[in-house]
Amino acid sequence: MVRKLELEIRDYINASRRQFQIMGNKANWNKLCSALDLVGDTELAIEEYPNLCSTRSDGASYLLVYGILQTLLLQQDAAKHIADALGLKNIKRPMQLDEIRIIRNSAAGHPTSQKENGAHKSCFISRFSLSAVSFKMVTSFSNSSEPKFTTVSIPSLLEIQGKYIAELLEQVVDEIKKQEMEHRLMHKDNKLEDSFPQTLSYHLGKIYEATYTRQSFALGKVNLTTVSQVLESFKNALESRSEWGIYDSVNFHYEQLEYPLQQLDLYFDGESTFNEKDAYIFASFVEKQFDELIEIAKDIDKEYESEC
Template sequence: MNDKARILHWLSGCSKSLADLRKKFETSEFQSAIERQLPLDEKKRDQTISQTWHRSCAAMDVLEDGHSGIEYYSTTIPDSRGPLYVLIYGILQITYVQQDALKCLRDAVGLPTHLSLPPIRETRNDFIGHPTNRKGSRGALFISRPSLSKSQFQGVELFDDGPIFHDVALLNQLSEHLEWVCMQVSEIAERVGQTRMSPLSQV
């Protein structure tokens, strides 16, 4: 299966997983799962529940909106360099905020948030997030304009003693991201189902 086919496969899987998780929001299962993570006598418990619920609703919208953006990316053929740049910058930012949204939802239902994140996150940070000011021993980075395509590009990292070239297989990284999203959404939905069957947290 090539990268494009894998993306379509995982897009379909994510659509089903997101629809299942959305139902848990609409039936209050997710909100109940939030409540069950907090001790009954915690100070400002109601306020904490409300804030966590609002963040979770925003995170769910980010996941669904980002999914729509990835679907558009997978089917659109840009007709010039400008739209291509918008697509590349957009898809890298979408994956970044989706990953943050999933960490937010995991935290809301009591799952660990220290995760091994897909490599597309570092690609985003390198080439559109902080290309001129990467921390540590990194040089200044940019995307080589002649190499730019929807499926891949070459990144250039500048140092005093010469450049280093990075070949970025963007479609491959995107398919890995989608697979990761599907796994996370399924785990969160499963966690919500488990908490529904358990008693409220006690101190």
């Protein structure tokens, strides 16, 4: 379940708009990527742990116990950091995970010197009780002559960890789904395709016509201005969704259009060395780029109409 949720979160943050937004804060992006990797890496370690539990060596058992306790803490911190990096401050670490942190700190984090209720305490794992799957922890207090004995079952800790890490990650998935749906609902009725009026082909046709006769250059200039305004309208529509600059395909076609539109503008001003055939080829290229942008707009509109 943890692995599935990790992949779901990756899918959401790698969507163009969200990735673009998060990468605006490089520190947060790096934190998020590191935390997702760590959740996945620690889950691999947790899944492998049962296959290593046949050892009867005290040394190997210590390595396993120290290692798995540290792994659980790393995973808890990483899961919370995913929420933090996404700005989901309302998502807290489940309280049920606190006991695991206490056990880890006492047995494998800071066993020799801690404080509890104002008293100093020191902890150690009883070697006679130690196995790869359980141990007894002895805790001595500065204000008491009686030690405390705690039996720890690693499989029980793993069960608790799996349940509540999944719960935390599910909250993250639910929240980013909710945010995505709110964004789509806000914009889905404003079709990007509508940025390209039905009269676009008419204006492009007039540009074609104007390339052949100098007397039509003024008309060509007017229609070229209209076509450029259509392009600007599409850009504004994307900006209203915080999506300008995030689609590589859109960026590509805008870059492809810049030069031919400039050259046609010069041509209709009578300031170009191109002949009418050159201008016609430029006009044909412009029309092709617009066709591609319209198809991209349709695809984005379909995405906005769909469920997350």
